[in-house]
Amino acid sequence: MSVAIENFVKAIYNNDIQDHHDTKPGNIAKKLGISNAAATDMAKKLASKNLLQYEKYQALQLTEEGTKMALNVVRKHRLWEALLFKMFDMSLHEIHREAELLEHETSDFLANKISEYLGNPKFDPHGDPIPNADGEITTEDTSIALSQSAEGKAYIISRLMSDDKEFFDFCAQNGLKYGNTITIAKQFHKNKMTQISINNNTILLNEDFTNIIYVNEI
Amino acid sequence: MSVAIENFVKAIYNNDIQDHHDTKPGNIAKKLGISNAAATDMAKKLASKNLLQYEKYQALQLTEEGTKMALNVVRKHRLWEALLFKMFDMSLHEIHREAELLEHETSDFLANKISEYLGNPKFDPHGDPIPNADGEITTEDTSIALSQSAEGKAYIISRLMSDDKEFFDFCAQNGLKYGNTITIAKQFHKNKMTQISINNNTILLNEDFTNIIYVNEI
DNA sequence: ATTAAAATTTAAGTCTGCTTAAAAAAACAT
DNA sequence: ATGTTTTTTTAAGCAGACTTAAATTTTAAT
Known part of the structure; x- marks a missing residue:
């Protein structure tokens, strides 16, 4: 799947689960820096790919498949943040900026290598949970x-x-x-x-x- | 610049400098897995961007600017290979595969961090030279x-x-x-x-x- | 030197991911 | 509840990076 699609499902996931904002196309568009029209277009396209449910004028809802994709991207993002943070002298802001790019070009194979190297951490340096390879998340933060x-x-x-x-x-x-x-x-x-x-x-x-x-x- | 452009100048660079093959569009097309027509199109486009010199039916020649771009991508590719090889249990084939993707989404900032972490190595695990931040290469291999x-x-x-x-x-x-x-x-x-x-x-x-x-x- | 084969270029067209402008629907304020 | 503002959708169009097919040029063989 393309970078545009990965970012789209990720934006819905974050808006919904994390920020508890509504997931109508306009909100996603704002988050991604694209026009409302582009977001509506994409929503229809992803609905036809079974990644989300789309009904006119309603909030977008990720399907199980769409959620899985979002979690996979989120996993890679947070693993990169954890790795870059551990290895290099970089701020939270800097690791986020780099992870935003790397997350889309990381194979599952490499993600697992990174995870293993870090001791399969459950949280990234921001304290956000890192989904495991199956998309499972540890919700309670014990820190x-x-x-x-x-x-x-x-x-x-x-x-x-x-x-x-x-x-x-x-x-x-x-x-x-x-x-x-x-x-x-x-x-x-x-x-x-x-x-x-x-x-x-x-x-x-x-x-x-x-x-x-x-x-x-x- | 886009991934397609980065790969195009990189392919010319490798074909020319490394493999000593000729750099007519057809050869580059073969290397990139695209049609000859697409390669010709791209060649014209890059000529207008001053990245290479294009004359009908002649070999493509990178300009100084084009060479600089190619060296920048090559640098990132080889730094990733060096890093992945050092850190994880991955074969030369595997590190190449991953570096091929990561090279295009790596900021100069991050590339320098990786280089520094590795002690500014001059060669990657294949023995190929790693250009420095200014695009300079150590040509003689002393190993x-x-x-x-x-x-x-x-x-x-x-x-x-x-x-x-x-x-x-x-x-x-x-x-x-x-x-x-x-x-x-x-x-x-x-x-x-x-x-x-x-x-x-x-x-x-x-x-x-x-x-x-x-x-x-x- | 002429011709056949191979490569390159041109032309026309596709698909993705956007854009702006206008139309339609929903949300809001009084 | 009604009119205004905001949001969403539709429509038309564009740029990038390709494709195939046909035309042109180069290369190579005899």
């Missing part, structure tokens, strides 16, 4: 803010919720990366400080940081 | 077969010249990967065997292997 972590326990970093370049630079310099393991050396509740241990280094973080760094128990 | 290596010296693996799945599996299991460092423990010239040291492990290789594993002096 917690670092400020809620327990002394002595080990965690895997699951989110760095920011778009601030300086924050990312700091994290990169100190090994605070998606997928890395850290241990909570000490929680100073009164001071709202957290002492963590990573790669035999000790870092003392204040609440500004521990509230936007999310982790999962191992 | 030698492992069978020609000198006892006691350290080398970086630069090529694994095979398409055999079993060979690749063996290499993967023993850390024999593009970019990895090995030391020559002993050369048994009579026996045509080479003992190498890698990651504190010792491996004894026969000529079948040392003739298709290429290395560079550090």
Whole structure:
């Protein structure tokens, strides 16, 4: 299927499931930067391909097949984000921009390789769930803010919720990366400080940081 | 520029520089799997864009601008091959297949990140040179077969010249990967065997292997 | 040098994914 | 509830990247 089609079903999926916006052609058109007429055209075409249900003036609804396609593209997008984020010094904004292109040119084979390499992660660096190869999603997010972590326990970093370049630079310099393991050396509740241990280094973080760094128990 | 255009200039570049075949539309058409008519059309179009010189019934010649575009695509292709080969257990055939798609959706920014991550390699896993960001190529290949290596010296693996799945599996299991460092423990010239040291492990290789594993002096 | 074969170019047409403009329907405000 | 605004749909058309078929030119053989 073409890039245009993949982006169309993905836009419906995101608008519907994630953003809870309505999925009439106009909304999808706005999201994709195309005219309403083009969106209506495409909707009819995809209906004939059994990817969605189309009725005049009604919201578009993905069929099971259409949802599967959307999840496949979303999977690739989020796997790329996870991989690029882990390997390179790139911001959430940058990894998103690149993943938006790469997602359409990635075979299922390569997607599985990436997933395997990353240890089949269930969430991407934004904290969004990564569908597995069968399109199944883990909906409940079990990660917690670092400020809620327990002394002595080990965690895997699951989110760095920011778009601030300086924050990312700091994290990169100190090994605070998606997928890395850290241990909570000490929680100073009164001071709202957290002492963590990573790669035999000790870092003392204040609440500004521990509230936007999310982790999962191992 | 479109994927079709990128592939067209790349095909001319490869046909010309690499394969030393003639670059008339028919040859390019054959390489790209399109009709001769389509290739002629495209040639005229690209001439008007100053990417190549077109004269009826003559071979196509890339302009400086066209060559630059071709080198940019080739760079991305070979960087992807190097990255995928290093990270995942994939054959030369598989990395080529994936790179063929990814090369067109890779920003210069990302290409530079990949290059940097790999230590700005000058050759890909096939042994083909990787153009730098300015389109400059290292033409002389300084790599030698492992069978020609000198006892006691350290080398970086630069090529694994095979398409055999079993060979690749063996290499993967023993850390024999593009970019990895090995030391020559002993050369048994009579026996045509080479003992190498890698990651504190010792491996004894026969000529079948040392003739298709290429290395560079550090 | 003439002719047959092969390659290239021209011409006409298709399919995809858009566009703008106008018509029709739905949503909204008073 | 009615008229106005917004949205959706229809219609017509365009650019990119192809196709096949026919015409032209080049290449190669004798």
